[in-house]
Amino acid sequence: MKITVLGSGGWGTALSILLHDNGHRVTLWSYEAQEAEVMRTTRENPMLKGVLLPEGITFVSDFDSVRESDMVVFATPSFAVRQTAKNAAPFLRPGTAVVSVTKGIEGKTGLRMTEVIRQEINDCCQVVALSGPSHAEEVGRKVPTGVVAACADLKAAELVQDVFMSPVFRVYTNPDIVGVELGGALKNIIALCCGVSDGMGLGDNTKALMMTRGMTEMARLGVALGGRSETFAGLSGMGDLIVTCTSMHSRNRRAGILIGKGESAQQAMKEVGATVEGYYAAESGHMLAERAGVEMPICRSAYEVLYEGRPVQHVLEDLMGRQKRGEADESWL
Numbered sequence: 001m002k003i004t005v006l007g008s009g010g011w012g013t014a015l016s017i018l019l020h021d022n023g024h025r026v027t028l029w030s031y032e033a034q035e036a037e038v039m040r041t042t043r044e045n046p047m048l049k050g051v052l053l054p055e056g057i058t059f060v061s062d063f064d065s066v067r068e069s070d071m072v073v074f075a076t077p078s079f080a081v082r083q084t085a086k087n088a089a090p091f092l093r094p095g096t097a098v099v100s101v102t103k104g105i106e107g108k109t110g111l112r113m114t115e116v117i118r119q120e121i122n123d124c125c126q127v128v129a130l131s132g133p134s135h136a137e138e139v140g141r142k143v144p145t146g147v148v149a150a151c152a153d154l155k156a157a158e159l160v161q162d163v164f165m166s167p168v169f170r171v172y173t174n175p176d177i178v179g180v181e182l183g184g185a186l187k188n189i190i191a192l193c194c195g196v197s198d199g200m201g202l203g204d205n206t207k208a209l210m211m212t213r214g215m216t217e218m219a220r221l222g223v224a225l226g227g228r229s230e231t232f233a234g235l236s237g238m239g240d241l242i243v244t245c246t247s248m249h250s251r252n253r254r255a256g257i258l259i260g261k262g263e264s265a266q267q268a269m270k271e272v273g274a275t276v277e278g279y280y281a282a283e284s285g286h287m288l289a290e291r292a293g294v295e296m297p298i299c300r301s302a303y304e305v306l307y308e309g310r311p312v313q314h315v316l317e318d319l320m321g322r323q324k325r326g327e328a329d330e331s332w333l
Helices: 010-021 033-042 078-091 113-120 154-164 177-199 204-224 229-233 235-246 251-260 265-272 277-292 297-308 312-320
Strands: 002-006 025-029 058-060 071-074 097-100 127-131 145-150 169-174
Touching: 002 010, 010 025, 010 071, 010 154, 025 033, 033 058, 071 078, 078 113, 078 277, 097 113, 097 154, 113 127, 113 177, 127 154, 127 177, 127 235, 145 154, 145 177, 145 235, 154 169, 169 177, 177 204, 177 229, 177 235, 177 251, 177 277, 177 297, 204 229, 204 235, 204 277, 204 297, 229 235, 235 251, 251 265, 251 277, 277 297, 297 312
Parallel strands: 002 025, 002 071, 025 058, 071 097, 097 127, 145 169
Antiparallel strands: 127 145
């Protein structure tokens, strides 16, 4: 199969290697021609240091390869998905398999990434979401990983399952694309908050509290927006939450640690040096919660710190001082 991966960050590059190893003809697109040339000549992506890029992968900065592709994978940061889809649309053949591996919610519209892509390509293709606990650094080194291919059309999800599945990359299918995409986006907010907790030196108890109650918030909003509660107990929910909240591979956690130590959000993101999706998700997730009338105190607190400049200590005091209640009163299962 001919596959074009749009987005040459760590995740797009790791998946390109995986797809190449699975026997497919892979073209990796970069926004900047210089990036494509660096990878072509050095056979390495600076974001995946030490991982050799196979000779069979082609590197480009134009969209011509999309014309001949049987599958197109969107792997850009969430803020770039709409423009990338708009630019790729004229080259996309109707019926081409399209996959979104970007975890995010569009800021102004509140749309999930597959919805953004479908708008820009005028619904000419089925779009599948691929999500789960999958650090690019580990996928690139062939560390065993499990993810979910989600689409209401089971055949489309099964095609993606077949294409990506390998001895080190297990793919499950799920018809709940709403829950899968929201889980992948919202967990970035909780991971950033867990990083703040770590940066403040609050310990494991606090992080466990943040993760567990954060999952409750994620599922509460997901169900309100049409997702299934059980999806949030799976790989794209709890699985992705665990890995993103606990690993130093996580940009969200690393940025949160810096904020917890006193740096501003902008300083933290600059120091991390790559896209911190939790920053953008905090705004869009807060907007969706307000629109749906769903209570999400942790996510709201993240928004207040990141966008309103509230001190993290004040936010923590507010969270811990909330009105008492029974845990089962807010059960999401």
